[in-house]
Amino acid sequence: MRVFTFIVFCLFTKALLAQSPLSSIDTDTVTTSLNEVIINENRLQTPFSEQNRNINILTKEQIKNLPARSVSELLSFIPGVDVRQRGPWGAQADISIDGGTFEQTMILINGIKVNDPQTAHHSMNIPIPIGAIERVEVIRGPAARVYGINSLTGAINIVTRTPDNDFYEGTVQLASSLKSKEEGSGLYNGRTIQLGTGFADSTATHLVYGSHDSGNGYRYNTPYNNSKIFYQGKIKNHHEGLWNLMGGYTYNNFGANAFYAPPNDKEAKEIVQTALFSLGFTSSTLNRWKFSPRLSYRYNYDDYRYNQYNLSLFRNLHHSHVVNTEFNATYGTGRGVLGLGIELRNEFLISTNMGDRQRNNYGLYAEYKTEFSERLTANIGAYLNYNTHFGWQVYPGLDLGYKLAPHWRLYINAGSGQRIPSFTDLYTNGGGNVGNPDLNSENAWYTEGGLKYNNERSFVSISYFYRKITDFIDWTRANTDESWRASNFMQNQVQGFNVNANWQLSTLANSNWYLGLAYNYLDPKVKAVYRDPVMSKYAIESLRHQAALQLSFRSEPISFSISERFVERISYKNYFLTDVKLSYNWKNYRLFLDANNIFDTSYIEASAIPLPGRWFNLGFNCSF
Template sequence: MKLAFLLLTNLVANFSIQVSQDTSSTELNEVIIQENRIQLPFSKQSRNITIVDRLDLETTPARSLQEVLAFVPGVDVRQRGVSGVQADVGIRGGSFEQTLMLLNGIKLSDPQTGHHMMNIPVPLLEIERVEVLKGPASRIFGQNAYAGAVNVITALSSERSLRLQGYAGDFGMKGISFAGSLPAGKYKQNMAISYDDSNGHQYNSDYQISNLFYEGGLDLNDKNSLRGMISYADRTFGANNFYTSSFPDQWESIQTTLSSLSHTFDGASFYLNTRAYWRRNVDEFRLRRNEPEFFQNNHTSDVFALEANGNFKSRIGTTGFGLEAREERLDSNNLGERDRTLYGVFLEQFFPLGEKWDLRAGVYSNYYSEYGWKHFPGGELGFQASENLRFYSGYGVSFRIPTYTDLYYIGPTNIGNENLVPEEAQNFEIGAKWSKGGFNGELVYFQRDTDNLIEWTRPDEDTPWQPQNFNEVGFSGIEASLNYRINPESSFLHLRELMVSYNYIDATLQEEEGVETRYSLTALKNQFIAGALVGIGKKLEWNTKVRYIERMGQEPYFLLDMRVDYNRTGKFGLFAEASNITNTDYIEAGTVQMPRRWFKAGFLINLN
């Protein structure tokens, strides 16, 4: 911790910074957050939202989206390997089951298990930005947006381009990525392919990851447009200690397919988007890699969905509305043949209250074939104290339904519980945002009181894990962040970006004597993240990231990562990364040992 503060202090004190106009911060505040109905600029949001933009994606020492998200304040990424081979993402102390992943607003939730949430079939090169919404998001996105939501955004380009990136590193690691844009008249289209593999950093941790992505869009006229997408991901990996330490020879192979088609009408005062999508996830799991007959699971889940979301503007503000219908099917040799149906209705209103105040409130009503109707209201109140300072507070009800693994799984170390009921939570937060001259800062206090929290428990190591409903569980915390980004025009040595954040979370869940819990009491307790992006001359960039992480009931650890880019935005560039420079011995999930110090380097080609 002290080392991190000294490094950052010396950077600020010793570097000569010349600033003309802060275009980066202006663009950030004007970014429209891509929610499905009412869309507001980042600067007018009364929510705690972090935007991961192209600069972050390109300069962070990371080879996958999962690794990039590990540097986002308040986000807890628990990897079971490198390059995003398998990772769980939690927000504000929530579990991986309580975070909703989306791609361009399309829900990626998996009825089998939340472990597949991060099977996002999009190469990192193709991602335009990522919007991380912290806090209850059920009213915005629907079911399972319990503690937060992560929306991955891609963008169609009207200009031709070609990007190619390759790398190699320790553990026999190598990868290649391609992303291209090839518009033809009014028709825009993007294509992307990526492949990564490694021998693994320890026994039975090898992996192969492939992604294919295609997206096209056609502007029919100035108000109507069509957009379609199809993508595929294949990841196969040795799963040493992934789900239990009793069987180090675990192995898994997962194939994810996602396709969608949407139509958008965008008029002067009326907006409507309709879309249909299908997601399939095929999962083969072996407890012993080379002995499938010993214990093997084969699951195939399908999700079919129709959605209509829109808004209209009137004298009282903007009214948002939405409908969704969703069918989830599962065919599994372990979980059985299952299906369930969901219907949802969204209604919300944004009220400008004079020049400084605004109110956004609404409700999401949900019908699940297994649980009937439930209603989830919420709202946010904002006060624009000045051009640079905004105060806000919010309240929301969130929920999560059990996965089929929670309900029906049968295995040597895990057993489901078909008597589980959905989790529900009451959420409150109050915060302040400040932005001026390249600085963006935020301070938030939040509280989440949960009824019927689903948690896996066991009385001893010889008994299988089984999920139970806890009656009342409370989480509260403080989030503080400060970011400074500039676009210097001169000076040989200059600071392009400086960020620092601290998050503290407290949980009231107490383990009963003789009962061990698996996820809730290992949530983040203290998280400190800092980083500095330094420019050297016109072509060299050096990014340094430090993290201090302490989870409840576990030993804290400190990580230092770096990346150097040469000519990143030019036609041909080079980069090198060093991860875990401190050679820290640490674990993020279960008993999976993360790699010690390791390196990788590569090239990139940009053609327009």
């Protein structure tokens, strides 16, 4: 049935394209072109159409059409991103890119790092309601030259909205599987409320969003209670520059049945609270120089209760603090742009399980972007890093692009990256897991080449990459009677091929069609340092095949989208997921119905945790 759906989509689209030449498209109905998106990389700014890297973007219009209730669910629709949820609807998810592990992916909000030093299991505990998101950028491949440590396999940057006028918005949603609970009476269900407002004038913009999600889960002990509040302000300082303020808080309380220590953690519960604050300033250009100092702070509280009814049994409390100080500068040379930066990162952990820990990281950036000719462009740079635990290391990178013809670009890049062990990797002791304080940092070398086609209505990208990670950190054990132990277990090599394409087209003046296709193939290989066979947590859980298709149609007042995804991992059963969304728009109001996993597929993304079957979500949105 799922294969049949793919075939029908392809045949239907072929017929549509045959009947609707591009010349008939009403450009007034087409959403903002990707070519107009500027990718901000802390120092250098490059239009999406001129990028010499493999970057995927999820736009605000696409987000609106997707049947997703959390940021993690949004990411699952982006090619190359592997979302492994233990708890859906924002409870808990691990994010990896192109066959890496969840610890090897950098997560950013408006360019600010939000990774958790205790464990990347918390990196998606972010205070961003979906309504506040302008777009999501996924940069594939090591990005140390751009973002520093821990961007070993790539980076995900969540860009929030900047209001251009005053608005008020509210959304309410009710959801259910229409299945009876395993305990007690009633149905599994959930609910969401989201409120947002924005203000804009000639001197400042302000954005405020809040949301609350709650529900009784989808199986025994999986209820969730999640609240978020977020603020962003941009204030002009006369002619001198722009102040950027950001703050947010999220409270996440969820049942953690089988999340981390199955099968005996049936009564587990976890409470995670995260606060985030940043203050930055971007100066106006002065004698070709532009300066951008920034200070950010992240606090995370983690209360893991192995048995919520017996708190004396393996309860772990963790408090982590991260202070990040940055100073970036750019200088226009006439032939290009020079970017320089310095970063000081201080990480602290207070833990009942791992003790009190502290480490500091210092980094220096240098980049240069230039045009050798009208066709040939290059970005070259390096990141010099010093860590109080791991010493000095250098990570260079180079991006080259050649414009073959209008809209066509050939690119190649090579780079390196690093991932320092988390505090959990180093010091945890309990729950069947034992850390290793003698771990080395992971290091990666990466090369990629590809071809892109870009115009106002379509985008096509084909690429091949090869990545080699040395001192790969994994958790292993010889048999099920032993605890998992962290070690620099192996050398990890991955080569992959990916195709990504999307089209925006219209058959009538008041209707829009959108079609997106993507396919990723990964071929991971490992070379272990041990001769004796061992069990591995992460080395053999990589994706092998990933395919996605999305078709959207809008003809006011109706809009409809259907998404089909296929996932095959090395050590898991493959599966198809089909999701649909139907919306009715009237003036400032929108009524919508989501149906996720409409074929009620049984599937697993992490550990042995079954995820929800068929699920319905009815929502209402109003904006003024």
